[in-house]
Amino acid sequence: MKIGLPKGLYYYYCQxxxxxxxxxxxxxISYDTTKEIIELGNAIANSEMCLSMKMFLxxxxxxxxxxxxxxxxxLQYDYKNQMCSNFNCLYDLVNNFFKVNILTFDNxxxxxxxxxxxxxxxxxTKQIKKAYKIATIKYNKxxxxxxxxxxxxxNSINKKILLVGHSYNIRDKYLxxxxxxxxxxxxxxxxxxxxxxxxxxxxxxxxxxxxxxVNVSSVIYCKEQVDGIVFFTTFPCGLDSLVNELVxxxxxxxxxxxxxxxxxxxxxxxxxxxxxVDILEQN
Amino acid sequence: MGDYYVPAKYLLSKIVNADILVAPFxxxxxxxxxxxxxxxxxxxxxxxxxxxMIEALDNxxxxxxxFGGGCRYGYxxxxxxxxxxxxxxxxxxxxxxxNGKANVKRIYKMIKxxxxxxNVLKGLYYLFITIKMVKYMDKIDDYIRRNIGFEITKNxxxxxxxxxxxxxxxxxxxxSLYIMYRKYFxxxxxxxxxxxxxxxxxxxxxxxxxxxxxxxxxxxxKELAQYNIELKRFTNVTYLLVNYKKINKKALKKSKQxxxxxxxxxxxxxxxxxxxxxxxxxxxxIHIKSSFCTPEIGVMPLxxxxxxxxxxxxxxxxxxxxxxxxxxxxxxxxFYDMIEMRRK
Numbered sequence: 149m150k151i152g153l154p155k156g157l158y159y160y161y162c163q164x165x166x167x168x169x170x171x172x173x174x175x176x177i178s179y180d181t182t183k184e185i186i187e188l189g190n191a192i193a194n195s196e197m198c199l200s201m202k203m204f205l206x207x208x209x210x211x212x213x214x215x216x217x218x219x220x221x222x223l224q225y226d227y228k229n230q231m232c233s234n235f236n237c238l239y240d241l242v243n244n245f246f247k248v249n250i251l252t253f254d255n256x257x258x259x260x261x262x263x264x265x266x267x268x269x270x271x272x273t274k275q276i277k278k279a280y281k282i283a284t285i286k287y288n289k290x291x292x293x294x295x296x297x298x299x300x301x302x303n304s305i306n307k308k309i310l311l312v313g314h315s316y317n318i319r320d321k322y323l324x325x326x327x328x329x330x331x332x333x334x335x336x337x338x339x340x341x342x343x344x345x346x347x348x349x350x351x352x353x354x355x356x357x358x359x360x361x362v363n364v365s366s367v368i369y370c371k372e373q374v375d376g377i378v379f380f381t382t383f384p385c386g387l388d389s390l391v392n393e394l395v396x397x398x399x400x401x402x403x404x405x406x407x408x409x410x411x412x413x414x415x416x417x418x419x420x421x422x423x424x425v426d427i428l429e430q431n
Numbered sequence: 432m433g434d435y436y437v438p439a440k441y442l443l444s445k446i447v448n449a450d451i452l453v454a455p456f457x458x459x460x461x462x463x464x465x466x467x468x469x470x471x472x473x474x475x476x477x478x479x480x481x482x483x484m485i486e487a488l489d490n491x492x493x494x495x496x497x498f499g500g501g502c503r504y505g506y507x508x509x510x511x512x513x514x515x516x517x518x519x520x521x522x523x524x525x526x527x528x529x530n531g532k533a534n535v536k537r538i539y540k541m542i543k544x545x546x547x548x549x550n551v552l553k554g555l556y557y558l559f560i561t562i563k564m565v566k567y568m569d570k571i572d573d574y575i576r577r578n579i580g581f582e583i584t585k586n587x588x589x590x591x592x593x594x595x596x597x598x599x600x601x602x603x604x605x606x607s608l609y610i611m612y613r614k615y616f617x618x619x620x621x622x623x624x625x626x627x628x629x630x631x632x633x634x635x636x637x638x639x640x641x642x643x644x645x646x647x648x649x650x651x652x653k654e655l656a657q658y659n660i661e662l663k664r665f666t667n668v669t670y671l672l673v674n675y676k677k678i679n680k681k682a683l684k685k686s687k688q689x690x691x692x693x694x695x696x697x698x699x700x701x702x703x704x705x706x707x708x709x710x711x712x713x714x715x716x717i718h719i720k721s722s723f724c725t726p727e728i729g730v731m732p733l734x735x736x737x738x739x740x741x742x743x744x745x746x747x748x749x750x751x752x753x754x755x756x757x758x759x760x761x762x763x764x765x766f767y768d769m770i771e772m773r774r775k
Contacts (some may be wrong), residue, residue, distance in 0.1 A: 194732055201729075233502050233694065233726040237698070240690045240733060241733065252691075337472040346730060352509060355506070384472035389470050389471070392470075392680070393510060
């Protein structure tokens with residue numbers, strides 16, 4: 149049995165499922181984003197959708213005949229922890245436009261979701277519960293390790309920048325070609341999605357998006373220690389258009405706002421990054 | 432938003448003792464101001480409201496009121512406050528709806544500060560009358576939309592409506608409001624129309640703000656009234672204030688085959704309405720939204736699919752601050768010709 153997990157949007161919020169399926173000996177297929185996948189997505193998507201959404205649809209159409217099931221959760225939390233409204237229509241878009249078997253769940257209680265999906269794949273309750281427990285332990289351990297590693301970069305003597313963006317953008321292999329441009333300048337990159345959402349209140353009182361809260365609190369936490377902040381957005385992201393603008397108006401650090409539409413040529417980005425690094429070194 | 436400034440002004444003038452500035456109608460200058468200070472790819476209502484705020488502040492207002500909503504709209508107030516403060520204005524911005532619920536405490540405090548003699552019971556009574564007024568207005572608007580395309584003397588509907596609104600703002604209790612409403616409804620029915628039995632019927636759906644603010648959709652409804660079409664629009668303030676949850680639940684039930692989960696803002700009601708219009712055999716559907724409206728963009732492929740399956744033509748309009756009016760007129764004309772040809 150093969151389960152497809154498209155590497156876009158919710159993939160980075162569903163990491164625990166990878167451990168869970170590994171424990172049950174179910175094969176999970178997902179591919180890194182390529183130019184071909186983006187083109188596939190462009191053919192299906194509405195022209196006004198954001199690049200991340202187009203990439204997601206491309207992943208689905210690339211995966212559709214390579215696996216038995218595709219996992220599409222409907223991530224919804226309470227009113228104070230909302231997701232982008234695109235996340236709500238993923239299931240119905242795929243269900244209406246692709247002929248695939250879909251595994252789906254909506255967030256009530258975590259363990260219930262695992263039981264639901266496990267039973268659909270015809271595993272026994274005992275097996276599922278055991279796999280869930282082991283997956284939780286392994287996932288938490290891994291997460292702790294990555295978080296520590298990310299934090300320890302704050303103490304480095306090199307120049308440091310904080311990279312602010314959604315996980316599905318800054319961790320994507322294809323989009324992060326832009327981020328790799330920083331590497332030759334010997335600069336430490338700190339990822340914003342590995343922080344807790346404790347501090348957002350100091351900057352924005354009414355913020356209600358779950359993962360924007362994490363980004364904003366990372367800015368508050370690292371403000372004193374880093375030399376510059378880079379905002380990394382795909383065009384036209386709804387949340388970032390408002391939240392990033394507010395953050396930019398409230399901080400007094402040098403910042404760079406990278407908005408990515410198409411990655412046809414990196415030359416323009418290269419120039420902007422070069423001049424930004426120059427500013428950092430002069431400070 | 433459209434003619435709804437009348438009930439809003441009525442409510443405020445009845446309960447507090449302060450000068451109320453009705454915001455001037457939106458003009459091209461408002462939009463220019465708004466888009467100058469807005470972020471790059473924010474949705475269009477942000478630009479409109481920011482522009483209106485700047486104009487209101489220039490006219491001497493010092494308390495601004497903003498509401499929150501389902502999608503990005505809930506976050507408008509905080510950013511707008513910051514932008515206006517950076518521009519050097521001194522004012523207070525009150526967001527009356529936070530986290531999807533009306534913030535009663537904040538509303539009470541605000542009114543108490545403006546007018547110390549404020550009486551809660553009196554306030555509730557006039558709120559009740561205002562909601563009634565909005566309901567009556569929506570009912571009459573519905574009738575007007577169905578018949579305005581067939582009026583014999585031009586502007587007879589809009590003139591009578593203006594007269595009605597003036598009378599509405601003078602009423603004192605709910606009974607006289609009801610009598611006024613009955614009287615004008617009869618008057619509207621007496622207006623002579625030339626309506627064939629099998630006229631063309633078109634439904635308008637889409638994003639809430641763009642539908643209700645006539646300037647932001649370039650007076651699309653006025654434009655449509657020139658053709659011989661019966662119009663149907665679901666979105667109005669009654670829907671927003673009273674029926675929103677009910678319709679969203681109904682939408683999930685009635686259009687099960689297309690959607691399993693609820694979408695944010697008006698998206699799921701739009702799916703339901705599209706299906707409803709197709710089932711009722713309408714001749715065409717017009718879908719309006721502001722550009723970059725995320726919830727609508729997400730369901731647009733779905734709406735297209737429903738319309739295609741039922742063989743009903745559908746046209747999408749996306750309005751931005753600098754859309755050209757002529758382009759819209761041309762597309763509308765072509766759409767009208769097309770549905771007329773299909774009839775034959």
